[in-house]
Structures are given as C-alpha cells and as structure tokens.
Amino acid sequence: MEQNKIPQATAKRLPLYYRFLNNLQMQGKTRVSSKELSEAVKVDSATIRRDFSYFGALGKKGYGYNVEYLLGFFRKTLDQDELTDVALIGVGNLGTAFLNYNFTKNNNTKIVLAFDADPNKAGKEIGGVPVYHIDDLEEKLGNVKVAILTIPATEADRITERLVSKGIKGILNFTPARISVPDDVRVHHIDLAIELQALVYFLKHYPLDTKEEVL
C-alpha cells in the first residue's frame, strides 16, 4: 500500500505529531517550526524534519510549517476521517479503565464492544460500551479488525486463536503472554510490569547525565 518506505520509527511518531498539531490549531497558531515542535514533543528537530520529508516537502524554508496544511495532511495520512472499531476482551481492572476513558478524543479509534467471561459483567454497559459474554464472541464480533487484550495471561493463547479465526488483524496485548499469530496479524505488546522494571533498571545502572529520553 502506497509508500511503505516510511520507517517504522517515523510511523510511530506520527500520531504524536498529529496530536500536538491539533493542540496548536486549537490555540489559533498558524505556523510552527521544527524547533518548536521539537521542544514540545521532545524529538530532535532534525528527526522531525526527516520524518516529515518522507511525505515530501511539507514546509517552507525560512518560514516553517503551516499548521493547518500540515494538520490536514496528517489527517489524511493517519486516516483520521474514518473511525476504526475496536473490541476489548477482558473487562477487569485495566479493561474497565479503558472503557471509561474515551479514546475518541482527537482520535480515530473507538471501542465499540467488550467481552468478559464473568456472567455478572455480561449484559452491562460500561462507559457506553456494551459488554457481552465471551461465549458470544463469534456471534457479536462482526467485522471488527482490532482487539485490545486485557485478560489473564493464561487465557491469552486461547482467546487469541478465536480472535484470529474471526478475522482480527491487529491486537494490542496487555497480558504478559507473548502470543503467537499468523504472519498477517500484527501484535503490539504493552507490558506494563516490564516497563516499570526496565525504568528501575535504567535508573540503577545508567549514569544518565546527558538528556536521553527513552520511549
């Protein structure tokens, strides 16, 4: 699809740029330089210019970038005009937090339904999202292609298999399990315990005198 020449590292930063540009526009700013952007999002200004340059010459020398133009460009690039439906599996501590938080501020994704194995949770609605019993997964999932996994790790493999066979193509996996999927399914692991441990490890073992911010 189109140019898949865009480096992954760049692609991961696009939503960040987009969000900040939105803020700028709301503040009524009409122009912005890579230097200003850099200070706000904490990414080197050369990296920002390089990132933008993959999409062509979006700025003007000596001027910077026009906020509205850039925003419009990224809106298209990030498909901000089409809403992507997401399913959430596991309405426990984390899952409930995600349901209550509305990802649809500034955002093109929306959790449209949730599943849980607990019969007490099925039938309810949390944050405006209906919760179904996991037994009804195949029946209710419909054409949703993205799932958030917030179930116990022990359930991850079994549920993943069911999700994949129903056509899910992207999984945001919060369980510590490293799930196996076919090659055409993308899994993004967010392992909170590990993030915390890694932070502590860095604190103890790395001097850190220079500014190095870690994602």
Added chain:
Amino acid sequence: MEQNKIPQATAKRLPLYYRFLNNLQMQGKTRVSSKELSEAVKVDSATIRRDFSYFGALGKKGYGYNVEYLLGFFRKTLDQDELTDVALIGVGNLGTAFLNYNFTKNNNTKIVLAFDADPNKAGKEIGGVPVYHIDDLEEKLGNVKVAILTIPATEADRITERLVSKGIKGILNFTPARISVPDDVRVHHIDLAIELQALVYFLKHYPLDTKEEVL
C-alpha cells in the same frame, strides 16, 4: 556504574527474559536453548545470544543455558532482591487499576503510596495502598525515587515539578503530556492512545506478510 556498555535495546529485554526463566524454573526445566527462548519471547535467537553475551559466556556450547544459573545471574543483574518503592499520582481509572494489580508478582517494584487531588479519595486504601491528598505530597513522599503518573495531562507539568524537587528520579508517564525534566531524571512515556493509533496505522499502511512483531 558497572558496564554501561549494555545497549538500551538489550536492557529493555532483560525483564522479559527474567520472567520467562522464572516460568521455566517453576515448570522444573533445567536447561534451555536460545532457540526455545526465542520461540517463547518472540525475539530472534541470535539477538538473545548477543544480549546474553554482553554479560559474558553464560551458556555452554552444544548444551544451551542452565536455567537456574541464568536465573540467578539475572536476579542479581536486575536487582530482584531489593524492592524498589514506587509512588502513584492520580487515583482515577488507570491509577486504580494499577493499585489493584499487584506489580509484586515476580517483581521488584511495589507501589507503596498514592496521591489524588480528590478529597473523597484521600484517606482511603486501595489494593492495600494508602491514598493521600496531593497537598501532602511533600510531607508523605519520603525517599521514594520512582513515580507513576496517571493524572490529567493538564496537571502533568505542575506535578512533575513537585516530584522532581522532592527528588524523584524516574517517572512512568501515562499522560499524553511530554513533560520536561532535568537531565538526571528519566521519563518513560507510555502513551496508550498513540499505541492504539500506531497499531491502526500499521494495519492500514503496511503489507505485513513476513513476521514482524513490533514492540
């Protein structure tokens, strides 16, 4: 401190290895190869061997790695024997989920106290962790060096400043705000909305026929 020759990419994977080795030991396995590890944690086996090699020759050719030895080694390396205290700021949706989840399974970090601006939350205890009013931050924080930030983005800068002046050295920031800190403070951003958007972007724009798993 010791060898800070260990690449950051490697350091981030250490807790993952550690957790899996723990599982292996609990299953009674005594040896493991980089190939087996690779399948379990979804990291290329050459990368695993390279990672381990930064710490010396931990394995044996033709045999693999001794689980107990490796685990003991990483336990020391990751300071699993000392518990690091953590403060949580913002007992809302996310914060409450973290308090209820006990990070101290297999883990060397523990949330020991929490703060919130809501007077109804202060004074309570959630998941065994006392919640104080944010006004008492300076008084109660003590010698804690790591904080988890789960407050509204608008509060992030102000609270960060207070944390830093009280001596916090590591922040796990869940707010969308990109906070500014002195060079000796490490910030790790976990931006859930962006993770979700990035996943959707990859799904739509990247072919993905080969196995590429993204962290």
Added chain:
DNA sequence: AATAAGTCGTGATATTTTTCACATATTCAC
C-alpha cells in the same frame, strides 16, 4: 535594496540494533 535572522530539506555521517554464518565446544546414541 541590502542585510540579518530564521528555517527547511537533505547528503553525509554517526550510532544503534539486528541478523548472518560459522568455528568451536559439548552432548548423546550406539
């Protein structure tokens, strides 16, 4: 109109990370 200040886009370079591929060592089966 000329000058100064600001800023992009990018070739070149540096750094970081991953992967290949193989000499070398060990184990295991018989």
Added chain:
DNA sequence: GTGAATATGTGAAAAATATCACGACTTATT
C-alpha cells in the same frame, strides 16, 4: 570412542535510526 547433532559466542555485514551541518530560500528589518 566415534560420529552426528546441537548450540554457543562472536566477527562481520546489514539494516534501521538518529544526528550533523550546510546550501537554499523566506521573512523581517532598516
């Protein structure tokens, strides 16, 4: 013991990412 199988550790190469530094162009100022 011997040979086949297994698996490490690592030099070298590749790939990915980040940064430097500067020519080219814009805007603002006097």
